[in-house]
Amino acid sequence: MAYRETEKVRSRKAKTFDSILVTALYMVAEHGFSTVQMAELARRAGVATGTLYRYFPSKEALCTEVFKRATEVEVSKVQQALEQTVGHGAERIAAALTVFAERALRAPTMAWALIAEPVDPLVDQARLDYRQRYARLFELAIHDGIRDGSLPDQNAQFASTALVGCIAESLVGPLAPARQGDDVTTLDSAHIIAPILRFCLQGLTASPYEVHRHEH
Amino acid sequence: MAYRETEKVRSRKAKTFDSILVTALYMVAEHGFSTVQMAELARRAGVATGTLYRYFPSKEALCTEVFKRATEVEVSKVQQALEQTVGHGAERIAAALTVFAERALRAPTMAWALIAEPVDPLVDQARLDYRQRYARLFELAIHDGIRDGSLPDQNAQFASTALVGCIAESLVGPLAPARQGDDVTTLDSAHIIAPILRFCLQGLTASPYEVHRHEH
DNA sequence: ACATAATATGAACCGTGATTCACTCTTTGC
DNA sequence: GCAAAGAGTGAATCACGGTTCATATTATGT
Numbered sequence: 341m342a343y344r345e346t347e348k349v350r351s352r353k354a355k356t357f358d359s360i361l362v363t364a365l366y367m368v369a370e371h372g373f374s375t376v377q378m379a380e381l382a383r384r385a386g387v388a389t390g391t392l393y394r395y396f397p398s399k400e401a402l403c404t405e406v407f408k409r410a411t412e413v414e415v416s417k418v419q420q421a422l423e424q425t426v427g428h429g430a431e432r433i434a435a436a437l438t439v440f441a442e443r444a445l446r447a448p449t450m451a452w453a454l455i456a457e458p459v460d461p462l463v464d465q466a467r468l469d470y471r472q473r474y475a476r477l478f479e480l481a482i483h484d485g486i487r488d489g490s491l492p493d494q495n496a497q498f499a500s501t502a503l504v505g506c507i508a509e510s511l512v513g514p515l516a517p518a519r520q521g522d523d524v525t526t527l528d529s530a531h532i533i534a535p536i537l538r539f540c541l542q543g544l545t546a547s548p549y550e551v552h553r554h555e556h
Numbered sequence: 557m558a559y560r561e562t563e564k565v566r567s568r569k570a571k572t573f574d575s576i577l578v579t580a581l582y583m584v585a586e587h588g589f590s591t592v593q594m595a596e597l598a599r600r601a602g603v604a605t606g607t608l609y610r611y612f613p614s615k616e617a618l619c620t621e622v623f624k625r626a627t628e629v630e631v632s633k634v635q636q637a638l639e640q641t642v643g644h645g646a647e648r649i650a651a652a653l654t655v656f657a658e659r660a661l662r663a664p665t666m667a668w669a670l671i672a673e674p675v676d677p678l679v680d681q682a683r684l685d686y687r688q689r690y691a692r693l694f695e696l697a698i699h700d701g702i703r704d705g706s707l708p709d710q711n712a713q714f715a716s717t718a719l720v721g722c723i724a725e726s727l728v729g730p731l732a733p734a735r736q737g738d739d740v741t742t743l744d745s746a747h748i749i750a751p752i753l754r755f756c757l758q759g760l761t762a763s764p765y766e767v768h769r770h771e772h
Numbered sequence: 773a774c775a776t777a778a779t780a781t782g783a784a785c786c787g788t789g790a791t792t793c794a795c796t797c798t799t800t801g802c
Numbered sequence: 803g804c805a806a807a808g809a810g811t812g813a814a815t816c817a818c819g820g821t822t823c824a825t826a827t828t829a830t831g832t
Contacts, residue, residue, distance in 0.1 A: 391809080498752065
């Protein structure tokens with residue numbers, strides 16, 4: 341009897357695991373999921389093709405994991421915005437939508453990959469979850485808003501779904517790969533984000549939306 | 557010298573052409589684009605695989621054509637609703653959204669295929685066009701609404717995009733294939749459509765949306 | 773009936789890229 | 803140092819499904 345996984349090995353494996361995921365994440369951020377190929381990914385991660393399959397059962401599983409990781413970051417940023425903004429439910433939602441959109445416009449390929457790129461069914465499933473997580477965050481905030489009087493009573497579940505649909509769709513145009521030659525500053529904030537915010541907030545509050553200035 | 561395409565042949569070809577498209581349309585309506593396979597399609601259309609390629613240069617082209625045909629119908633229904641409804645811009649938009657949603661809920665797989673199913677890039681391109689056509693219809697209606705005073709002044713282009721995003725996303729949940737075992741009546745109108753309408757109309761008008769009863 | 777030309781056929785082909793697996797290399801405990 | 807047990811390798815394999823093409827069929831005009 342000999343060999344038992346030791347700490348040294350465990351950590352090396354963890355490092356390899358991470359390196360695979362991080363490399364894949366880079367590739368997605370560069371050109372989206374469709375260009376992630378196992379052979380290429382292995383090369384860039386500095387391992388053999390077969391090794392990938394010692395860490396993930398399939399490409400789909402790997403991509404799903406990548407998707408989830410990327411998602412994690414985005415969702416938590418939006419959550420932070422919801423939690424850390426002081427003010428009424430409505431204002432917090434506005435802040436969260438802004439964070440969502442600004443981050444997307446700043447990393448358009450990644451955002452497009454998460455929001456709109458055609459992907460394998462399994463990964464697409466993860467996308468549904470991703471959208472639902474946003475929806476749920478917003479749902480809670482809407483309930484808060486109803487409670488604090490900044491929003492009229494309404495079906496928070498539907499409203500939150502509608503919110504997610506609005507931002508997602510409104511960003512698809514600006515994010516589409518065809519556009520990405522464009523100067524990034526063209527995409528920047530105000531002109532794109534303001535009308536989205538207006539529509540969303542009016543949808544929620546049923547009253548005219550005033551743009552608030554706020555320092556960074 | 558002999559043989560020149562005669563009327564008889566022309567009409568037979570037209571029939572074959574249609575039969576291929578119609579069969580493909582059925583298949584999409586049944587299980588979406590992903591399950592359309594050339595061999596199977598040929599079998600069901602009563603022709604040989606090779607024949608498909610006498611009518612379409614590639615599968616993508618064929619699917620794109622199917623997509624466009626399906627689209628044509630839907631867009632024109634929405635257009636009709638916009639044109640034939642009497643009333644303010646806002647009311648006409650409400651009617652159009654209702655038509656869109658009702659039709660989608662009545663043929664959920666097809667709607668899902670058109671709205672949300674992951675498809676080849678070329679077909680996806682057609683989808684962008686499809687959404688833009690809706691957006692443009694709504695854009696015009698919004699302009700009308702601004703002119704007739706039923707809507708406040710706003711960026712109609714953004715607003716129309718947001719509208720499309722809202723309905724699309726709001727319907728994706730109810731339409732997702734997983735759900736399709738559900739009783740169709742569960743999906744029916746009021747409970748799903750009303751909150752969507754409310755959000756959309758409020759987003760446009762910035763004032764509380766009243767549900768209007770109207771006989772069919 | 774015959775020649776000509778277009779159409780239809782479907783089994784074979786092929787490109788792609790994920791997956792496998794027989795083998796080598798490392799690690800571990802004795 | 804050695805045997806056991808993983809871990810790593812990467813060229814070969816495989817699955818899939820779209821596409822091709824040599825052949826058969828059908829239509830047309832004389």
